[in-house]
Amino acid sequence: MQNEFKVGGEKVEVTVAKNDEIWSLGEYSGRIVGDGRILITAADGQARFAHSAKVGDTWWVHFDGHIFCIEKTEPGSTDNDSDGGMVAPMPGKILDVKIANGDNVAAGQLLLIMEAMKMEHRIVAPSDGVIKQVNFAVGDQVQQGDVLVEMSE
Amino acid sequence: MQNEFKVGGEKVEVTVAKNDEIWSLGEYSGRIVGDGRILITAADGQARFAHSAKVGDTWWVHFDGHIFCIEKTEPGSTDNDSDGGMVAPMPGKILDVKIANGDNVAAGQLLLIMEAMKMEHRIVAPSDGVIKQVNFAVGDQVQQGDVLVEMSE
């Protein structure tokens, strides 16, 4: 079966075949042994357990001590990341806004400060660009997923 | 909602009412707080957690350190226990058969010996009666749930 994923910003296609209870991909084989536990066997016969859980569209996978967030995407979908839209990673409150609509900003420049989880977070420009829209003012409550600032490069 | 259960050989009817997220029964109230966790509050306001899990038709409930096996029965069903049918509680092997069809037996009399889980088990007559049918012979493998001996009182 063919699956399209996104991991670390890159798209990957992964096709696994199933024969009896054994899944295979190239020299690897895999077997589901329990709820969220998959035994992955490498070409040399070395087998290790992977753990997986899906949250939203993302598969969280633990393998060999590392954790990967692997997003399931629909085949053929286009990359719909907004160009530089900065999204609140968690609910919180805007403490300070350092820029205004139309400002030119340099990569790394401080745009706004937000408080969440008892901490202050600096939101900085990921690249050089122009501020298209600042969506919140000082004191505003923001929800997880809210786009705080829109930028064009 | 009305439920019919069997516990300790006796039938019980339990009717619980639901209002918002709170279930009630007489002076008790209950609230589901997680997967298999129910907070039961007594009349005096004292609240304790019950844990429940269903296996087959039986609810296993842990409350205040005690465990109860509460069998769900269909309303109006008749008691379909065979009269004195002795059922193998686990797979095993018959080691010895001490009785034959038609024998009169007294309560507590040894009927057969079975091996299971590395142990020998004595199957004894639960009451005085007559052996109707011995279903297995020495050396037979038996499965969980097999009726070993049928008796009439």
Place this chain on the structure above:
Amino acid sequence: MINTVLVANRGEIACRILRACNEAGLNSIAIYAPNDAGTLFTELASRSVRLEGETIADTYLNQQQILAIAVEYGADAIHPGFGFLSERADFAQAVIDAGINWIGPAPQAIEMMGDKMTARMTMKAAGVPVIPGEEIDSDDEAEMVAAIVESSQRVGYPLLLKASSGGGGKGMRKVEDPDELVEAIMSARREAITAFGDGRVYVERLLTGSKHVEIQILADKHGRTIHLGERECSVQRRHQKVFEESPCPVMTEGLRSRMGEAAVLAAKAVDYVGAGTVEFLLAANGEFFFLEMNTRIQVEHPVTEMVTGVDLVREQLRIAAGEPMSCGELMMRGHSIEVRLYAEDASNNFLPAIGPLAIFRAPQGPGIRLDTGVREGDLVTPNYDPMLAKLIVWAPSRSEALQRMRRALDEFVVLGTTTNIRFLRELCDNRDVVSGRTDTMLIERVWPDGWHPDYEETTLDAALMAAAISESAGLHRAVVAQAGIESGPTSPFQTLNRRYP
């Protein structure tokens, strides 16, 4: 030097050993029967290899298959755990002959301690006190009966007949009245022949009201043999321990050093290497007598680890690799108690139970250790011993350890399979357990007609309500579908004897 350890066992003790290998930086190989696929211990090894076969004889007791796997995957040591092949001198020899390290004593030591009569004679010769009694020289039925009848007059009543190859209570008969003696000898002999293929029986005085106290010993290949204090394991049902603790509540410094010296003497008498346990009966008057030596790691080893701070399994690995043991002076601190979690119906003569572990919620917090081979969702099957896990607590004092054990058992929720948790919990409240007046007959004495749970009617009412809410709300349907096996308490069964796998 050891690089790769094959663990020839399963369940909680396999987990224990595999984790010790991981910590020691050693590669490990788990072997598992097909019906153990996917269980916890198979996840903890560097490599898990499936055994072929259906029965225990074909899998965990299959010496050839296990040795072949060891050779194929490059194991240079084998740890047998307890039970299974751990006390099989022939297997130890085969391992050594294959050029692989045997993590345990030499086959000769296993053999000498494995035959109870030989062990008794060896100990007597070494000056270790044994139970008043007499070895019987003959294997001929008529001669044996005559010899036992004669010696019974010297030994006195009540007495105990024991099979020389015995274990787990098989071939053992209590005799209170001289009139019953001959019949008891014949019966013990028959049972011993059936169970062990060896009908030799000998006679010992029955010491009532005594404690089962055992001494943990460690011996390395550099000539050092030490003891690590005692464990009391008096509380038993059907000759199997359920509640173990260290230190023994009535132990004194003087008695400990005398028993410890006797245990070290016993170990030296058979040139013992590795971890072992010398079991004694401790009479009410303070006299102690050699019972037997277990030439392997024991189920209850954690209580010694908790009070002494020594990692016994890690020391076994060191000793097998030819290193000196790492522990220094004996430094006992606080009190530790272990209870064994069995899948069994304590209210029905401890009949083993099976079923799914629909909920398995372990207790947590300071001073608690759970050595488990199972986890939520596993199925308890009739294929193996019903011991699922061991719950161990440590606290600064015995009374605090008992308080902690009560708290831990109160937190422990296992549903879907009948277990002895409630029995263990009530055991912790028993007057004699609380005061430390435990002896090997405690359970029979306290519950002569068997144990039954005792609860208020309102507790059942609340449970019924919980069931009604669960049913009405459709909770936990998933477990139903997953469980392919019925479970529940049963009734007309009475359990006789257990044979250790």
Place this chain on the structure above:
Amino acid sequence: MINTVLVANRGEIACRILRACNEAGLNSIAIYAPNDAGTLFTELASRSVRLEGETIADTYLNQQQILAIAVEYGADAIHPGFGFLSERADFAQAVIDAGINWIGPAPQAIEMMGDKMTARMTMKAAGVPVIPGEEIDSDDEAEMVAAIVESSQRVGYPLLLKASSGGGGKGMRKVEDPDELVEAIMSARREAITAFGDGRVYVERLLTGSKHVEIQILADKHGRTIHLGERECSVQRRHQKVFEESPCPVMTEGLRSRMGEAAVLAAKAVDYVGAGTVEFLLAANGEFFFLEMNTRIQVEHPVTEMVTGVDLVREQLRIAAGEPMSCGELMMRGHSIEVRLYAEDASNNFLPAIGPLAIFRAPQGPGIRLDTGVREGDLVTPNYDPMLAKLIVWAPSRSEALQRMRRALDEFVVLGTTTNIRFLRELCDNRDVVSGRTDTMLIERVWPDGWHPDYEETTLDAALMAAAISESAGLHRAVVAQAGIESGPTSPFQTLNRRYP
């Protein structure tokens, strides 16, 4: 006498205290904010009472509401845990005024140690060594600047400006160059006013390359004040500890008794009662200096419990009840390490993370203790501190403890919320951590550009395959439906400072 303890806290420390109450046979009351309903600690109390309100200020910091609950439900003692109200002298006073036992030191001791400049002066007067530096007497901006500029010449550079009411790094400024001094003073003062409503700032020498070493003390109401050895907590990120151990790897008998004596002196100087911690900086040359005293139980108290065998929370309960502490002579054994499990992205400046704990599989086995407030299925929300649990190991030696910690972290699987588990695991392999050459700048020194996970391409390949199998087989759909909250690593955020709740 105490009968009923109200625990004015949540999460793992509430669990810890409630279990101690259960073991002591005390009734307990948990209080919980609406968003904590159904979490673990609410199950461990004899009675759980819901707080009204949405914010922390309305719930766990709401003195009136908490006191009202204590009175209504008959609590005769309040345990504040750490954070929240634990170092609020006014709350301690209010509790005492309500006729309820305060499980902690007298309000006066909290007050004297809460103000850093006062604490510094008190310690100096008592003969406890303090960091070279000077208190500044004035609250007036101009006078303060002038005084600091003057004393900076005596203190020397680099120096550290500290807010007298400071905590968690707020109002603290490192100054390397005299030219930066005035600006730094103004900035520190502004921040301190904003954060604490108190602009007083003083000056200390910045001691680079030093270790954070703290001494646990216990004092009862019978005049006994003892120390329980040290903890080293040098490894910190953003002034918060992540890796703590006891003993300190460079500790000597002599240094321990000198630091222990200084800590006991510090405690006695404020008539301390209960459990407390005196924090020191330990310079590379073996000199040590008073840093501050924490007048409560500390997050990292378990490592002391593991090596000393003393149950600190249980002793707190005894002391508050007026009993003498139960512990005898200091008897340290083996080595213990604690790591803090945070929901945070260690590869992005330790930005806190949220999400469901879709899988939370804790490590098990000997020598491991997990103090957790969460369990599988819980949601990590932005409402509270992101510390989820503490993983503590004990082993006979430091190298074995590190091996055990590695093994435990390898077994620990948390999915659905980003945590620092991998970071902690790699920390255990760091050369300086392995050798014990830890100091307070370790994380910045080892990862000057931030930490990033390092893995083989084949590891990602295997993970992708696992995801593909999971997706194709439709595994674990249930979690998706339950999770109402998105989670995952983020990018353009940089985190500044944390305030402890």
